[in-house]
Amino acid sequence: MFVYRISKKVYCEDLSGxxxxxxGGRWNPKGVNMLYTSSSIALASLEFMVHNYHxxxxxxxxxxxxxxxxxxPILEYPISKLPKGWNSQMQSQxxxxxxxxxxxxxxxxxxxxxxxxxxxxxxxxxxxxFHKSHSNTKVVDLIDPxxxxxxxxxx
Numbered sequence: 001m002f003v004y005r006i007s008k009k010v011y012c013e014d015l016s017g018x019x020x021x022x023x024g025g026r027w028n029p030k031g032v033n034m035l036y037t038s039s040s041i042a043l044a045s046l047e048f049m050v051h052n053y054h055x056x057x058x059x060x061x062x063x064x065x066x067x068x069x070x071x072x073p074i075l076e077y078p079i080s081k082l083p084k085g086w087n088s089q090m091q092s093q094x095x096x097x098x099x100x101x102x103x104x105x106x107x108x109x110x111x112x113x114x115x116x117x118x119x120x121x122x123x124x125x126x127x128x129x130f131h132k133s134h135s136n137t138k139v140v141d142l143i144d145p146x147x148x149x150x151x152x153x154x155x
Contacts, residue, residue: 001068003037003125004044006146012062013139017129026093027100027114027126034100035127037066043122045148050118062144068111072133074125075109087117104128 017033038044110133
């Protein structure tokens, strides 16, 4: 299986999840390393743009194509069990961070499949860098630099 991640060039091949661990995110609190990836290049692009729009004109970014074992254990979190407003900017992330923390602490699954807040019907795949399956995960291709179409900035 392949997943995709767009990041600043300096972090493109870093699969440690330390950045998310340092700052926290929608699905993990500070102190819990998590590698955020997407199921497609298009979704990875939109996720990067939403969270880093202020950097787009200056940041040198690349896209990593990451290979994961097809039999890596996946936990798909049901949308029906998510708290109301989970995808709202105004909603506290405490509930979704708890989901990520429990996933991480149990350590039973390598991948937490969660819905994208950016594109309904699409999914992000969060990787636990401390799971035994992570040792088989590798970057297999880079698009460097990854350049966004200039028309996106003429909105």
